[in-house]
Every structure is written in structure tokens, then in C-alpha cells.
Amino acid sequence: MLRNHKPNKKHNSMKKMKLIIAVLTGLAVAGIGSTVLAEDTTVTGNMVCGKCKLHETASCQNVIQAEKDGKTVNYYLAKNEASDAMHEDVCHGDSKKVTATGKVEEKDGKLTLTASKLEAAK
Numbered sequence: 001m002l003r004n005h006k007p008n009k010k011h012n013s014m015k016k017m018k019l020i021i022a023v024l025t026g027l028a029v030a031g032i033g034s035t036v037l038a039e040d041t042t043v044t045g046n047m048v049c050g051k052c053k054l055h056e057t058a059s060c061q062n063v064i065q066a067e068k069d070g071k072t073v074n075y076y077l078a079k080n081e082a083s084d085a086m087h088e089d090v091c092h093g094d095s096k097k098v099t100a101t102g103k104v105e106e107k108d109g110k111l112t113l114t115a116s117k118l119e120a121a122k
Contacts (some may be wrong), residue, residue: 041104043075043113044121046095047086050076053093062087064100064113075104078114086118097121 045066050057062077102115
């Protein structure tokens with residue numbers, strides 16, 4: 001037997017509340033996988049090609065290898081003008097000591113640096 005069910009205002013409010021909770025939960029879970037450091041970070045280290053030297057990326061990508069707490073930390077540079085301008089210097093196995101400043105994001109255990117400034121270290 002089918003009932004003629006007319007949704008009331010309370011029923012609609014509950015549906016909206018459940019939808020809002022689901023969306024907020026999804027955003028919170030997505031935020032866990034990706035952390036952005038709010039301030040600019042400056043990193044100094046040897047820049048190498050992630051494909052040609054490290055064999056870790058599918059295509060050429062600059063990676064700065066810096067020392068932190070006695071360990072080598074890889075910062076994968078996001079492709080932009082600053083990063084692309086220096087790639088030829090390190091592609092095919094060469095390395096270059098650089099200082100980069102920009103935003104660092106951690107995603108899936110890798111640090112990605114979007115450099116706003118990239119120059120040869122002094």
C-alpha cells in the first residue's frame with residue numbers, strides 16, 4: 001500500500017542539513033590529503049631534474065634537494081615561469097645550487113613548492 005506522503009517543512013530542513021553535513025565532511029576529508037603552509041618558505045639546496053637525475057617523475061620537473069634535520073628532503077617545483085627558466089641548467093643529470101621562495105604544499109607525502117622567486121644560491 002502506497003501512502004500519499006507530502007514532505008513537510010521539517011522534512012525538507014533535515015534533508016538540507018544532511019546535505020550540508022555531507023558537503024562539509026567531504027571538504028574536511030579533502031583537506032587532510034593536502035596541506036598548504038600559509039607563509040612563504042625559503043629553501044636552499046641542489047636543484048636536479050626529477051626525471052633525468054632522480055628517475056621519480058614521468059616528465060622533466062625541477063626538484064630541490066635540501067637538508068632538513070640531517071635528512072635529504074625533495075621539494076618538487078610546480079611548473080611556472082620561475083621554475084621553467086632554470087630547467088635547462090639541470091636537465092640531463094646536472095645539478096645547481098639554488099635558493100627558492102614560495103608556497104609549499106604537501107600532497108600524498110610529497111612536498112610541492114610553487115616558487116615565486118628562484119635564483120642561484122650565493
